[in-house]
Amino acid sequence: MAVTKEILALAVETGDALLRNGAEVYRVEDTVMHILDAYEIENYDVYVLSNGIFASANEDRDDSCSMVRHVPLGSTHLGRIAALNELSREICSHECSLQDAWVRLDHCKSIPCNRDIVQFFFCGLGSASFGYLFGGNLTDAVSAFAAGTLLQIFLNFLSRRKTSKFTKNILGSALVTMISLLAYSMEPGIQYDKVIIGAIMPLVPGIALTTSIRDLFNGDYLSGTIHMIDAVLTAFCIAVGVGAVITLYRMGGAI
């Protein structure tokens, strides 16, 4: 009797983990359904939104069961998505019993993020490369490296305090702009715009935009709209952060 419940719980929990780590709605829905199919549940309904999962199984039987999950928009962890995908693939080819699947699922969910220092370095490196790519020279790239590294340190610091996304984006882009203008006032040869553009790249809503398009394309208009609004608001926050600091500097007469 409890089996339906357990299977549905596994499927929904997998979907939850996928969604939490930034998979698109279509993939989540597909995965949940495939897992239910694999464990031979015939009668089910699954509805996934970008921040929630609704599922029910065997509604016409005694052991009917339904579940609702709320999944807040989170940060992206591609490694976990890939691992969960692998897991669902194995479940579908019946290589994985229900108990094993739970163990594997827990394992997938606990794949760690990169260490802080690695994040700092690569955020800096990415910012520097983008600064260079968008027309900066070597000095700009070095400044963008510093700005990017500090940005990631700052973002990690804010995440620990559970700061809202808006605050993070506004303060983050303001910080980047401040560092770039500071570098400019010390070394006037620096093209501060290139430094700023490079170092705001980690904040720019590329993922939200991509996910939103894919959701819209798959016909999940509601989820697509949610991500699109997320992307637009993020872009707006970045503009506010950059704009505010530049205005202040202009009032101070530094540019």
Added chain:
Amino acid sequence: MLLQLLICMIATISFAILFTAPKSELIFCGLAGTLGWFFYLICIDQGAGKPVANLVASFALTVFSRAIASMRKNPVTVYLIAGIFPLVPGAGIYNMSFYFIMNEMELCSAAGMETIKVAGAIVLGIIFGFTLPQGWFNAIPKWKKHR
């Protein structure tokens, strides 16, 4: 141009690491980004406007990501998200807010329109890339096995 592509690869891989892509896939994420940027540069070089270049680049990127995804048995998202970053109009957002602050409304709206156009072009490129039937991509691993 070669240097640009190399730097683009470093940039994409850095961002892939930032989003904790699996280590074995990093090089492919880098390749996806580089390919997109390559097509972007070629189009710009041929005198195409930014939106068209972004359309072509994101189309190529999407197709490449899907092919790699079915070859490596991983979700497309892993490659697509990392690869899209060089194309995303970060510079447009910056220019728009900068001109807005400088009270140069004409330049501001021009930059804003261009940002929207570029974002729209990326959207279309990805959509075109996804309209190709999945069957073609599923055939790649089989074809590889045959050889």
